[in-house]
Amino acid sequence: MRYLGLVWILTMAGTGLYAQEQKSPQRAMVYSLFIPGGGQYYNEQYVKSGIVLGLQTYLGGSAIYHHIKRKEHYRLAMDSEDALQAYHLSKRGDYADRLRNDFWWMGIVSFLSIADALVDAHLSNYEAQRQKVYLKFDEQMLVWEIQF
Numbered sequence: 329m330r331y332l333g334l335v336w337i338l339t340m341a342g343t344g345l346y347a348q349e350q351k352s353p354q355r356a357m358v359y360s361l362f363i364p365g366g367g368q369y370y371n372e373q374y375v376k377s378g379i380v381l382g383l384q385t386y387l388g389g390s391a392i393y394h395h396i397k398r399k400e401h402y403r404l405a406m407d408s409e410d411a412l413q414a415y416h417l418s419k420r421g422d423y424a425d426r427l428r429n430d431f432w433w434m435g436i437v438s439f440l441s442i443a444d445a446l447v448d449a450h451l452s453n454y455e456a457q458r459q460k461v462y463l464k465f466d467e468q469m470l471v472w473e474i475q476f
Contacts, residue, residue, distance in 0.1 A: 356449035360442045367445025371452060380441045384434065391430035398423035 351371055360367025364384035365377035401423055 351449040351452040353449040360445035
């Protein structure tokens with residue numbers, strides 16, 4: 329676990345060495361896919377990175393908690409001597425439903441994180457590109473100037 333954290337820190341520190349004007353959308357997408365908040369960190373959106381990492385950590389912890397409770401719930405149902413009570417306990421899927429919802433939310437947050445990192449990387453040099461195009465209105469004509 330320590331080695332994984334060290335690799336993550338070195339990878340994130342290495343991205344700062346490549347001071348590019350245009351961020352790579354593919355790199356942002358891959359970072360966001362494998363590291364929660366990694367694509368946002370690559371795009372220098374540190375607050376978004378923290379939010380995504382916090383959400384994924386919370387949802388992962390919630391999924392682990394609901395999995396443990398579901399196992400405990402089914403164990404109690406199987407240990408019950410009353411067959412009708414065991415049947416009703418096993419049919420109540422509160423923890424199973426919550427666990428399923430946790431996984432759905434983890435997938436949704438991951439998808440939105442990847443999409444956000446991809447769009448941010450595409451728009452990383454928007455201001456520089458916007459400065460290259462001028463649209464001027466003269467008295468009777470429209471002048472469109474593009475600098476290369």
